[in-house]
Amino acid sequence: xxxxxxxxxxxxxxxxxxxxxxxxxxxxxxxxxxxxxxxxxxxxxxxxxxxxxxxxxxxxxxxxxxxxxxxxxxxxxxxxxxxxxxxxxxxxxxxxxxxxxxxxxxxxxxxxx
Amino acid sequence: xxxxxxxxxxxxxxxxxxxxxxxxxxxxxxxxxxxxxxxxxxxxxxxxxxxxxxxxxxxxxxxxxxxxxxxxxxxxxxxxxxxxxxxxxxxxxxxxxxxxxxxxx
Numbered sequence: 001x002x003x004x005x006x007x008x009x010x011x012x013x014x015x016x017x018x019x020x021x022x023x024x025x026x027x028x029x030x031x032x033x034x035x036x037x038x039x040x041x042x043x044x045x046x047x048x049x050x051x052x053x054x055x056x057x058x059x060x061x062x063x064x065x066x067x068x069x070x071x072x073x074x075x076x077x078x079x080x081x082x083x084x085x086x087x088x089x090x091x092x093x094x095x096x097x098x099x100x101x102x103x104x105x106x107x108x109x110x111x112x113x
Numbered sequence: 114x115x116x117x118x119x120x121x122x123x124x125x126x127x128x129x130x131x132x133x134x135x136x137x138x139x140x141x142x143x144x145x146x147x148x149x150x151x152x153x154x155x156x157x158x159x160x161x162x163x164x165x166x167x168x169x170x171x172x173x174x175x176x177x178x179x180x181x182x183x184x185x186x187x188x189x190x191x192x193x194x195x196x197x198x199x200x201x202x203x204x205x206x207x208x209x210x211x212x213x214x215x216x217x218x
Contacts, residue, residue, distance in 0.1 A: 104158070
């Protein structure tokens, strides 16, 4: 049981490039979410999903797109990378609305130069 | 809008109990209180959760006030490895900034 898997672990992008951060979970969880964490800061919610085909914006959605075509996968797309998007990105999943804890991936460290 | 309030940082002596507070005055009646911690730059990990009653597991104890407006996470005998950021998220998705616990020798 792999849990939540994020790829890649590290990435360097040039300003203006696009890329997709991958997140997959094998626990058949309904809820998935993406966060960014800047140095010394907490977790800020980018986008979340409560099921396949359903996504919504969090606190800091600008510059990011998501889709949820399957229960297992929740990719995060950076449309045109900017240095301000340099951060550590975490993906999480949880089974449902009540009484279940969230499981986090190990993060993707992204640097935009 | 629901929110939680946590102190930004706390210190604790090694071997002593660490008591981390969280104010969640707008929590809804059927919403669980969860606690997580993040060690260094790893992904956050679940610690404990509860609805109304106090809870204990091998990692910690959770005390929830009768009106459910606040809770306290208790690490009974803090070690240096408990130095981490502790989160009491305000709902299923919003984690906020948490409390940085510094356990000192």
